[in-house]
Amino acid sequence: MKESKLTTKILIGLILGILAGLLLNSTPNIATTYIKPFGDLFLNLIKMIIVPLVLSSLIVGAASMGDIKKLGRIGGKTLGYYLTTTAVAVFIGLLLGNLFQPGIGIEMNVDTSSIKAAKAPSIAETLVNMVPSNPIQAMAEGNMLQIIVFSLFLGVAITAVGEKGKSLYHFFDSLAEVMYKVTAFVMNFAPIGVFALITPVVASNGPSVLLPLLKVIIAVYLGCILHSLITYSTTVKVFGKMSPKKFFKAVLSPATLAFSTSSSSGTLPISMKTAQNDLGVSEPISSFVLPLGATINMDGTALYQGVCALFVAQIYGLDLSITQQLTIILTATLASIGTAGVPGAGFIMLTMVLQSVGLPLDGSALIAGIDRILDMARTSVNVVGDLSASVVVAATEGELENPEGGKNNKDKKKTQA
Template structure:
């Protein structure tokens, strides 16, 4: 039995157990079942920093040419921004068609939400450069770790032979990290069971019913984005069947759905992408970056939720306001990268830019964990799709530059 099947079984058993326990058993689920998921996620988080650092460094040194690093970086960020914009458009389309906020009358508990200002773009740029790389690793500041890793990899490449000992040491760290990930993944089904059971027990059907249209709209938007956008990209640009791609990324997607953590799923995403044919060099560069800045699922969620709140308060949005949502959401996916609660900050940015009542996001906060599951799954699926595209592009570039003899 393959890993994705085992994870799916763990997920299904967790849902069944959560429904059986219900709200009355939520305390039991959190106290006695939840720790299984917490321990599993702690083990994953334990290996993320050494894995990202070593993988990125070896990825850069394996690429060799500094110009190649820059070329891949530009392609990666461009793909991430374009797919994010498409995701917001799909979210807006679903919100317009389904109208989840129309006719809904609910009391808003403003105590559940507090306005959070997005950091200024100047601060975001300054903060990606670490003053102390060890501190960045201790705090798991992924953007700073990525920048430091790129500098180390570039330095090793420029120094050349004298830095071979350091390169081999970091390469050894990468291989050890991969092996540890394999050990942790052996207990993934148990971890998934522990993660999902308390969530289902705490958020039963009765709690979700008033906001069911929002939940369905977000899930549908995420599904359509995966099928339409990723399906087209994989079929026409990467030359791979969509079903083959979905089967290949399934273990990581299910893991992301259960854990709601792109970073926590990163080791498994890397393994899945490489099994589908992506080179270790490209996947080691593109995926850590995607786990930090790519938020396609979150962007689709923003589009739906912004319209839901506008409809809830009876506010009709203009064409220019729709465009504001697209532009703000796309840029915010980069501007809030690495910031805790990035999805919520993105939503408050959009609401503020439109002049919509911030209090409406309190309703979303109540079901955020349920909505976080599909958007995280789509986020990492997008990371894998872009990795395959960039890898295919680089292989074509290498063939075009190969000398003819």
């Protein structure tokens, strides 16, 4: 009941924020000056807990497996699920881009001086950059991929050491429990934070800015909805044996928060609570799958790449071959592994995708004007995808309690301790 009340309050905050933004559309500086700071404060509170929460929960998750082979098996399932659903998402984006043809009829007349190409890292560079040369520096900089790698090494080592590693395990277990409680405190401010974040966005990007690019927005939002209803409903039902209706009802709160913050990492605390309390995912599975997903699972972002790449091609009257469209799928899928779960990261990734098929980077300037509007939708899909993965992996490992969506009382007590 408490979680449903919070979800309702967050939705109310979102609706009120949109209305306030429309009212302040003629004077957006008021929203930016007086309302936005409260949203920034909420984001800072979220950022404050991300690193210690990911570090402690992932170490405990890895160490709780008790079997290195099991950890490898779960890691393989998780990575396979994320890469597969990401490829499907890009395909849906390209399909809608071909159907809607959002770039037809739009003249290219934008300022391109600030657009710089982002070079896609090679596979070797990605692998090297995953391992931190200094774990403390990685934590200070919030480099999530490096934090995840270090946490997994430490968790596996704790298990390998045996009895002597138990005291360290209990330390991180206690830290994780404390961070769950801090998360509960912070989430009490979520409705205010959501209101303060969405108001300046709507005030600054009113209807007049959105109308010329309405096709792009509709295509991306429709793609996100279709991907959620088709891909996630299917995987949750077939592999997780869970009712899609129960699943989407449970994930409404983190999806709403993701929509307003545009940050997968920022939504991680409430995603973990939802997985354990409302979806019945065991703590070891959720502590492993969700932090990993917040970093490498970018389904919504990948879908957005597909739509926007075709949009840019159509602006310039260029036809992309099947090979080029397959290249977009491959590039977007692989690039998603290194895309940070923070606002705006998807736009940087877009320049990599455009470059991979030789499209002019100038066209991305048009997308930049509505990027935050698109970012909200794609981040929600990213978060829902993370939660669907936790259900699927937990079910295949026999660690999903009450698939029809009931409370996991054992884990609920732990997360609220």
